[in-house]
Amino acid sequence: MTTLVLTVVGDDRAGLVATIADIVGAHDGNWENSQLAELAGAFAGIIEVSVPAERSDDLRAALSVLEGLLKVTVHPGSPDADRPAGETAGTATRPLALQVIGNDHPGIVREITAVLRAHDVSIERMSTQTREAAMFGGRLFEATVVARVPASVDLTGLTAELERLAAEIQVDVTLGA
Numbered sequence: 001m002t003t004l005v006l007t008v009v010g011d012d013r014a015g016l017v018a019t020i021a022d023i024v025g026a027h028d029g030n031w032e033n034s035q036l037a038e039l040a041g042a043f044a045g046i047i048e049v050s051v052p053a054e055r056s057d058d059l060r061a062a063l064s065v066l067e068g069l070l071k072v073t074v075h076p077g078s079p080d081a082d083r084p085a086g087e088t089a090g091t092a093t094r095p096l097a098l099q100v101i102g103n104d105h106p107g108i109v110r111e112i113t114a115v116l117r118a119h120d121v122s123i124e125r126m127s128t129q130t131r132e133a134a135m136f137g138g139r140l141f142e143a144t145v146v147a148r149v150p151a152s153v154d155l156t157g158l159t160a161e162l163e164r165l166a167a168e169i170q171v172d173v174t175l176g177a
Contacts, residue, residue, distance in 0.1 A: 126143065
């Protein structure tokens with residue numbers, strides 16, 4: 001089996017996921033993992049599929065018929081796909097979960113991810129949202145991050161740096177494993 005990663009973007013409408021699933025299924029493919037969302041009227045997602053190697057090119061061609069409805073880009077899966085994100089042969093990682101919440105302002109994602117990058121932390125999943133802060137007025141920013149930390153990274157130092165940053169940019173950061 002060959003692993004392919006599809007990125008899809010287009011105007012949101014009913015039936016988009018079913019259309020993609022039909023094409024994958026028609027080529028003996030299996031829908032493995034996905035993250036799909038409607039954002040500001042646009043449908044966007046990333047989908048991991050496995051397909052028999054001899055059907056891979058046919059699947060790619062079949063997905064191209066979606067042009068005009070969806071922009072689909074097909075990427076080959078990594079040979080290390082079964083490893084956790086950020087982990088390669090010979091390197092070990094530990095899981096890390098972060099919850100971030102605070103009054104919304106520009107730069108929160110940039111600042112948090114800069115600290116993670118400085119410690120070679122690899123983000124596996126991240127979701128963010130803003131919503132009305134009913135009790136306080138204004139917008140509230142929330143983020144959930146699931147990441148992998150190299151075993152060589154000092155977790156105490158990373159935690160201290162994130163806590164210092166949280167105080168500086170006035171957000172709450174909660175860490176977990």
